[in-house]
Amino acid sequence: MSRYTSATDADRKEMLATIGVESIDELFADIPAALKLDESLALGPGLSEQEVFEELRALAARNVCTDDEISFLGAGMYDHYIPALIDSLILRSEFLTPYTPYQPEISQGVLQAMFEYQTAISELTGLPVSNASVYEGPSAVVAAGYVAKLARGRRRFVVSRGVHPHSREALRTLAHAWGMDVQEAPLKDGLTDLPGLDDEVSAVIVQQPNFLGAVEDLEATAAAAAEAGAISICACDPLPLALLKTPGECGVDIAVGEGQPLGNRLDYGGPSFGFFTTTEELIRRVPGRIAGETRDLDGRRGFVLTLQTREQHIRREKATSNITTAQALNALAGLIHLSWLGRRGIVELVELIVQRTAYARDRLCAIEGVELLHEQPVVREFALTLPVPVQEAVAACRERGVNPGYPLERDYPEHPDGLLVALTEKRTRADIDRLAEVLEAAVQAGARELEQVAQ
């Protein structure tokens, strides 16, 4: 008997008698004999709890995590400090174990949390309508693209090369199925250089700050899109939105993003959550769950899933999306994090990161031969060009306990020696000084090697 089931031999006997069959095998009589497995699966025996723990702990120990090195990796997910209260609250079984709140009378906790989350995210993006979460960042960009396709019905997306490469690739994957083209707008001096837009464009998609860290001019993008009758979409890093002019203020139609920086662990890329916010005009095209306020029979305030005629279980093939299970628990972690930071704290946190980022940018640029890839304002991430092969420099830094950032060459072959460096409040001045020291040594060693090869 496995440790997660309780049917004893006596139970089984009694239950089979009640059913009126002789054996459990008889219950599977509808399965054609030829399709029944005649041998056991090749998955080995079960293990004790202790053995499973040890095995998975050994696997964890073979990963170099952000506790093991000074890491400046970002590029979409960031190593922020997560306050202790998040774990203690989201591990409560009342949040951890229920299904989607189909019975609102016994799901007020989840539903109220969704409503509060929608409020907090709407405050960040400056757009009035938020859903209760989508999967994660890049698929949120795809979801926004689908709304634009349904709303405009034109055959092309224009997407900035400053949008996360994973988002651009995911958009291309779906655009192909929709019979649509994806046109890439290049970056010039680190910023999106929008082409002329014609009446075949459904949406213009940019990222704030963009993948290379630069703060984009969202107002100009939104205005150009509106002029062409297209939907403007912005993928946002949520923390910088505490300081930056919001997508709402800039006239953007849909703001989406990766929610991981808000109270979610790195988890090697997931689960986290995606956020989706938009204007009143597009409210009936929003994908996924939305919580709304209402009253019960006694006049008490309560919350329900609402506007469900958009959704797959009601509208089936006419739904605005197929999404069902999203990321409720991760979004709750985001809400708790935003409540913990608060109105003033979130600004103080981002200002601290801005100051440390500026310091790091100056320190690294002071290394001989290292140059800024662009000189635009940044918040928490910036791109450099190294005078030596980037992979070797990165490897040399790692050997000394520092992961200096993300090499750009795979995603941006035009920047073969580019390095993207990300900061969070966890990277102190001492960490930055250490990074400068080991990167300088790596650059000097690389330069010596290049010289020798040349001779």
Place this chain on the structure above:
Amino acid sequence: MIREADDELTIFERSRAGRRAFVAPSLDVPERPLDELLAPALRRAEPPRLPEVAEPEIVRHFTRISKRNFDLDTGFYPLGSCTMKHNPKLHERIAALPGHAHLHPLQDPARAQGALELMWRLQQALGELAGLPHVSLHPSAGAHGELAGVLLTRAFHEDRGEHRSKVLIPDTAHGTNPATVTMGGYHVVAVGTDTQGNVDLDDLRAKASDDVACLMLTNPSTVGLFETGIEEIERIVHGVGATLYYDGANLNAIMGISRPGDMGFDIVHFNLHKTFTQPHGGGGPGAGPIAVSERIEPYLPRPQVVRRGGGSDEADAVYDLDYDRPKSIGRLRGFQGNYGVFVRSYAYIRSLGAPGLREVSEIAVLNANYLLAKLRQEGVLEYLPAAYDRLCMHEFVLSGAPMKRELKIRTLDLAKRLLDFGVHPPTVYFPLIVDEALLIEPTETETKETLDRFAERVAAILREAREDPEIARGAPHTTPVRRLDEAGAARRPVLRQRF
């Protein structure tokens, strides 16, 4: 559960200017004027109006609202098609280990060998369960796996120069199937159900053509029955050159007993948050890996986790992310999928092994058939007859139509009355082809005593309704709030706090 006369405050209503929980780490670099770093023209006019609350108030708020939720650790949750089985506590401890939880997704694969090996082993295990040779862990949830499956089908046909426009879906299917088909750029064609609850084979034959790309099928079906004609279905679908897609929502019924790959399915998705114990979290996270046959493999999303070298000696093996997949449909999301979910599901598979997983399905099916028999014994089926009078798999459908006619209470009223007794109701009004439907899935982790109590409780509610139907019609009576005005909420949407 917390139930009070007053409205429960929101976190925003608890806010008072000047309170705080967050204290920033000290500024340890030379401070520069903010205007120099980010010009005022780039900055927002006002900070976001987030709550201003100290830690005690945050903890109390979220603890209080949590106590206005029903949850699986508290009571029976027979929500059909959702597989609300116990979520082992071990999994949270393992997933929180820093080597798993604090691993950056762009860490060099050479420095993430433990994670990649875990993913590779999970791929192997899921492939073995499905009876298919290749697995991608990429999709984020079941519906995302479905979307991957539809896009794989498109890539498969396009690679052969074929352009097909339709996807067949039984009328019993989950709503995600037709919604996915539309998102994937195809038209839906519904296939009927026969009187025994099986796919209507004549209707399937009539609708199968060389314009059909795929049949999406849930087996056991959403009415809890194994498709007895599955071999003929496979012949018809493959006969017209279409792919056969397996919606894995109901895989919990057949693990180690029968395999979708052996039935002829080309593509299978798994719901790790159903069958493999990822906690549902009130609506996610989940994960929706897919297993595919040899002919579909070239099109799998990238990157794919691969093992290089090692041969028979696993110690020498190196795990990597393979991006060099020219026929891939590409990405559907960022990074490598929901790794934290993979950790829990892999722990579950290791805990149970082959015999344990088979036992899961055996007991899931035993529990469902026992509960159906017990409800019959209690006289419940007189008012709530089984939609199909057969042995069921891991779940079964009742119709509340006679109850509505004779006792004057609807399926909704029965569901709401169950709330008063600390039971989560079954899925209601699905599948759509059964009038006043209840879809009941007890899962393998419930005891016989729990099933007995549920059957007795339903019988008691029916007896009560015979005396006074108003009690059920006004239910629930004991929950934090009573029935809510859902129509009003949709008519005048209030989707965020007003300040």
